[in-house]
Amino acid sequence: IIVRFGGWNKAVEKAGLSLVHLRNISEKDLFENIEYVWLKIGKQPVFRDIKSPISKYPRAQYVSRFGTWRKALESFIEFINTPSDENSVEELIGKSSPNDLTSEPIIKHKTKRYPSERLKVQVLMRDGNKCKLCGITLTGDNIHFDHIIPWSKGGETVLENLQVLCSKHNLAKSNLEYPKK
Numbered sequence: 001i002i003v004r005f006g007g008w009n010k011a012v013e014k015a016g017l018s019l020v021h022l023r024n025i026s027e028k029d030l031f032e033n034i035e036y037v038w039l040k041i042g043k044q045p046v047f048r049d050i051k052s053p054i055s056k057y058p059r060a061q062y063v064s065r066f067g068t069w070r071k072a073l074e075s076f077i078e079f080i081n082t083p084s085d086e087n088s089v090e091e092l093i094g095k096s097s098p099n100d101l102t103s104e105p106i107i108k109h110k111t112k113r114y115p116s117e118r119l120k121v122q123v124l125m126r127d128g129n130k131c132k133l134c135g136i137t138l139t140g141d142n143i144h145f146d147h148i149i150p151w152s153k154g155g156e157t158v159l160e161n162l163q164v165l166c167s168k169h170n171l172a173k174s175n176l177e178y179p180k181k
């Protein structure tokens, strides 16, 4: 191969395959990829869901790292249930300009407005990918994460205050929250 193509990488390129440097992938990368796939399909991915283009990494990567897909999922569940401060507002302190504070009535929040990917997956794990109001099954961009107590009324971005809604009901709810004049 090296004689014919002038190197392994060139042969891979010639075969139309892209080079993925699998050795540099961390467990966190692999878990975040599961998070991404989970949010895209709206539910716990099964082994055959781990494929391009939704998954960044091939299935084999999970098998070689964890032994089996089941073990990979078990490690993932552990990862996702590890307390994370990702949604904490503290890191924002000092970053907001004074102008941000004058545009809206000031409500002190402990969390950021938009849930992290991890929090979204936790909501899906608890509720499944069905609209809480109409029960319709949702995937990808049709999944809306709604604050039960609205953010504008001081509701926090925490698991207990989030629910899955379809776009219709999410819109209906935000119209209630901000009545048209």
Ligand SMILES: [Zn+2]
Residues within 6 Å of the ligand: 131, 132, 133, 134, 135, 136, 165, 166, 167, 168, 169
């Ligand atoms: Zn709905």
